[in-house]
Amino acid sequence: xxxKVKTVVKLLGTFVFVRQNYAAMLHRFRKYQRVLxxxxxxxxxxxxxxxxxxxxxxxxxxxxSQAAIxxxxxxxxxxxxxxxxxxxxxKASYGVESLEDAITNLAQTTMRSEIGKxxxxxxxxxxxxxxxxxVNAISSEVEAWGVKCLxxxxxxxxxxxxxxxxMILQAEAxxxxxxxxxxxxxxxxxxxxxxxxxISEPTRPY
Numbered sequence: 001x002x003x004k005v006k007t008v009v010k011l012l013g014t015f016v017f018v019r020q021n022y023a024a025m026l027h028r029f030r031k032y033q034r035v036l037x038x039x040x041x042x043x044x045x046x047x048x049x050x051x052x053x054x055x056x057x058x059x060x061x062x063x064x065s066q067a068a069i070x071x072x073x074x075x076x077x078x079x080x081x082x083x084x085x086x087x088x089x090x091k092a093s094y095g096v097e098s099l100e101d102a103i104t105n106l107a108q109t110t111m112r113s114e115i116g117k118x119x120x121x122x123x124x125x126x127x128x129x130x131x132x133x134x135v136n137a138i139s140s141e142v143e144a145w146g147v148k149c150l151x152x153x154x155x156x157x158x159x160x161x162x163x164x165x166x167m168i169l170q171a172e173a174x175x176x177x178x179x180x181x182x183x184x185x186x187x188x189x190x191x192x193x194x195x196x197x198x199i200s201e202p203t204r205p206y
Contacts, residue, residue, distance in 0.1 A: 023089035091146025
């Protein structure tokens with residue numbers, strides 16, 4: 001926290017300079033006084049202190065790999081990234097003890113809940129819809145913390161080894177089936193074309 005204050009907020013006697021896209025919480029006698037916005041702000045030396053600094057830019061939070069169980073009882077390992085932006089620095093500072101940890105835990109809980117509503121096949125088929133549902137669910141919760149949830153993106157879905165092997169075999173079987181159908185169709189078309197050639201040829205007298 002102290003390092004961030006030094007790099008983002010410059011204390012110049014009775015003046016405080018706050019960098020663009022940041023906001024600082026000013027305490028007076030260890031009690032919230034006001035929000036310092038980007039630019040030059042006044043403060044009382046030795047009495048006023050900078051308590052919190054909030055980055056107002058869009059940022060990404062890594063949601064590390066975790067287990068989630070589908071509706072048909074398949075355990076998946078899923079990792080994702082959540083994009084957020086602080087829209088109310090006061091709420092972000094005082095609404096929750098550790099903002100990023102709270103958002104991460106909420107995102108993990110929400111993701112597990114949404115995965116539990118889907119079967120394994122639907123989880124892969126409806127990834128975009130799943131991202132949308134999770135954003136909506138998180139947004140209603142983080143509003144009280146002064147945060148806007150912009151988007152949620154699942155990066156990887158890893159099924160158990162036996163399920164993954166079965167999926168690979170199924171995909172190979174489907175590809176072979178399509179290849180056999182195409183070969184069969186080609187042979188049938190070739191036979192039709194050959195028969196048309198024979199029909200169009202004139203019969204030669206002996």
